[in-house]
Amino acid sequence: MILIMSIKIQRWLMQQEVWRFVGFVSAVIGLICYSLSSSFNHLFGSWNSLKIFLYFCFSFIICFITLFGKVWQFSSSVLFKARLSVLVLIATSVYSFFYDRAMNGKPDAYILISCVAFAVMSFSLSKQTHFGFEVDLLYFFLGCIILQLMKINLLLAFVGSGFSYFLIILRSSSLLEFSELQDQDHSVIQVDSSLDDALIMSQFMACISKLKNQNEFLVSRVQRHVNLFQAKELLIRDNLLIDSLPLETILDLQETVKLMVAAGFEKECCHIYSSCCRGFLEECLRLEELDLKEEEKILDITMQRWMNACYVALGILFPSERKLCHRVFFGVSPATDLSVMVVCWEFTIGLLNYANDLATGSRSLNHLRCSLRVFHTLPGLISMFDSVFSNHHSASLKNEAIEIRKRLGEAIRVIFMEMEDHIFLDMVPKVVPHDGIDLITYSVESCFNIVLEYRDTLEQIFKEYPISMVSDKEGTFSSILSIRMDKIMELLHNNLEAKSKNYTDPAFAYVFLMNNYNYVVNTATCGLETTLRSDWIKKHTTKLQQNLEHYQRTWDKVLDILKLDSNESMTPLAAAESMKENLGLFNQQFKQICSIQTTWFVFNEQLREEIKISIGKMLLPAYESFIGRFQTLVGKDAYEYNEYVMFDIEALLNNLFLGKQNVQPREGNISL
Known part of the structure; x- marks a missing residue:
């Protein structure tokens, strides 16, 4: 991880856009603070319209240079650069003379801030342009900072010296840097070399540009492997790039690499080639689009894309890149192989980090399924490490993957335990x-x-x-x-x-x-x-x-109403009156039960029918027997009291437990 972080920081510090932004911000801060400082008033007097206009134009020129300055690849106009350096030297000397005459007291905070900002601006310019005066300007402002701090307190000279030492060492640590050309998407090397070296570099950059163009056509082909991926059908295809690239492109690149290494540009060659490799892998894998969402469908899609990316990267892209690298740099530079492998290693760490985020993130049944998929997939990925990486890197990645798999197993076990707790506490x-x-x-x-x-x-x-x-x-x-x-x-x-x-x-x-x-x-x-x-x-x-x-x-109270009275001493008239009363009570309770239980719902149709049939077997014979006895006692008048015929009873029973057919089973997803 430390190696990856150092690579990222180094790559970030080498980005031209970073120093453009730093230089521009420093210039703006420096110009604003200097306009507010007491030294400006001592040197140029109070503000007026003309001074405001001139200062605005001067500030615009400075900011424009820091924001849009470009590196000169060749040092062909040495005379121009020498004249420009002399001009800057004279200007700074004249400024120092008048500044020393005008300023006798201690400097204010504005002038200190402006000097620091201008020093950083000069440092930024020295990383972007080679006009010849950037370093002199940097030394001038660093000297101003030390002198002004000494005017405040002699001990502060150590602070100024430390800041100066930091900037100078930082600049000296990277004399050879890379930056983008304005109209081309490739890197060039900041060196003053002979015409032959320049031609070699130009030839190498042309080969890299051709390789990038070929990679653009390969991206869609690789993405088809991702979209149509099936793990059981995937085989390691380490010849994908070599078979897809024109032989002429590979041979030209191979010969140019030999010339680059012979000319002493081995590190630069490795860096440019690795950057090309990184861009191709980023375009194919697009890892930044993966995200762990809570929604089940999104999470499943994300995990499937993660699995696809893992197998395509380790089964196709990384072996292909390694084989192409061996072909291009064969017998020339073993360091290049390491550079490309570091890029692949960093991508693999990124893939493993997604699995680790799943192991340490949210816990639910949706995450349980995805965790199990990743847990099941990791052994297959681990077995691919040896085919891609050297022994040291492979062992490191294996250990990381094994630890992540262990954490996934622990998380899965915890999900089961927390599910038990959730059911108990519910x-x-x-x-x-x-x-x-x-x-x-x-x-x-x-x-x-x-x-x-x-x-x-x-x-x-x-x-x-x-x-x-x-x-x-x-x-x-x-x-x-x-x-x-x-x-x-x-x-x-x-x-x-x-x-x-x-x-x-x-x-x-x-x-x-x-x-x-x-x-x-x-x-x-x-x-x-x-x-x-x-x-x-x-x-x-x-x-x-x-x-x-x-x-x-629960139907017994209704069935009890329909029981026939076995009291033989009761007269037919009394028995009829008793049955009339029971029939009215049955009609009332049966209607009430049906009105309530028709609003209930039984999801399973077979269970629903089984319940209704069991009720019918109890109720229908009892009701039929009761109504038969009642009609015998009452005669034709029985129809006035008989609210339900047998067909009505069957129809009402058939409507039970249908009241909530719109209720659909819900998906259970306990967040634990």
């Missing part, structure tokens, strides 16, 4: 505002689906932790994953039972439990039989049947 006294499937049940079902998809991977993760194998009642050993899932299901059972006790209507509570138990059992029987212990499904199927029986008993 058993607070509250009424679920619907009779359907609880959000916790949906979350457990989502967990089931993940377990089904990544059963082997989860078994591997849980086996890496010191949890002993436990035998069940039948004497067979259950896996750690099975034990974990059994515990989650037991917690879910307790959760649902606790919530059902909050309902004032027992029938509603039983329908709620039947909905949830049926949903879980159906999910479990779709493939989890081998993951859950054998007695679990039997246990919850029995629970479902018991709740159906409990629900049926």
Whole structure:
């Protein structure tokens, strides 16, 4: 990581845009502070319109030079540069003479700030232009800073000397730098060389430009590999670049590299070639577009793109770049191979960082699925490191990937544990505002689906932790994953039972439990039989049947009304009056129950039909017997009291549990 950071800082300090911006800002600050300083008033008097106009023009010229100054590649106009240096020397000398005469006291803060800013501006100019006076101007302002600090306090001379030493050393540490030409997208080297060296450099830059143009056509081809990627079909293709590039381009580049190294430009050649390699990889992979979002679809797409990028980079791009590098620099410069490998290594670290962010970031069932995908993918990536990197770099990356995989495994295990805690803590006294499937049940079902998809991977993760194998009642050993899932299901059972006790209507509570138990059992029987212990499904199927029986008993008060009176001493008239009263009571209670339970909803159609059939088997025979006896006693007048015929009863029962058909199962995503 330290190597990568140093490379990034060095590359950042070599960017021309950085020094342009620094120089421009320093010039603006220096000009503003100098206009406010006391020395300006002593030298030039008070402000007036003419002085404002002249100072504005002078400031505009200075800012323009610092912002748009360019490096002179060749030193052909030596006479011009010498004259310009003499002119600057005379100007600074004259300024020093009049400044010393006008200023006798201590300098103010404005003049100190302006000198520091002008020194930084001169340093920036020395990194961009080669007019010949930049270094002299830098030394002049550094000397002014030291002298003015000494006027304030002699000890402050050490501060000025330290600042001067820092700028001079910083400039001396990079005598050869690279900067962009205004109308071309390539690098040139800041050296005063002979005409032959200049021609070699020009030839090399032409080859690099041709290589960049060829890479632009290769980007779309590589991106097709990314978009159409299937891991099982991917093979390492280390000849992709060599096979795709024209042989003439490779041979020209190879010959020019030999000339560059022979001319003493080995480091510059390595840097330019590595920069070209970096630009091509960035265009192909576009890692900055990857992001870890909470939404499931976005997260899944992001993880799929991450997997594609990993396999395409390690299986195609990096081996191809390495083989092309060996071809171009064969027998010339082993350092170039290292430069290209550092670029590939940095990209690989970036890919691993996405996996690490997933391991240390948000925890939810959506992240659980993606974490398992990455956990399952990492061994395949680790096996590719040896084919791309040298032993040292490969070992370092392997260790990093193994640590990230370990953190992913720990995060996955924690997600399961926190899910158990969440189910347990969710058993607070509250009424679920619907009779359907609880959000916790949906979350457990989502967990089931993940377990089904990544059963082997989860078994591997849980086996890496010191949890002993436990035998069940039948004497067979259950896996750690099975034990974990059994515990989650037991917690879910307790959760649902606790919530059902909050309902004032027992029938509603039983329908709620039947909905949830049926949903879980159906999910479990779709493939989890081998993951859950054998007695679990039997246990919850029995629970479902018991709740159906409990629900049926809630109709007992209606069935009791329809029971025929066996009192033989009762006269037919009294019996008829009693049955009239019971029939009216039945009509009232049956209508009330139907009006309520038609608003309830049972998601599973088979369960819904089973409940309605069970009610019909109890109610219809009893009602038919009651109505037959009633018509015998009352005669033709029975129709005045008989509000429902058998067809009406069947129709009303058939409409039960259909009231919320618009309710759709919700996706469970517990944020842990």
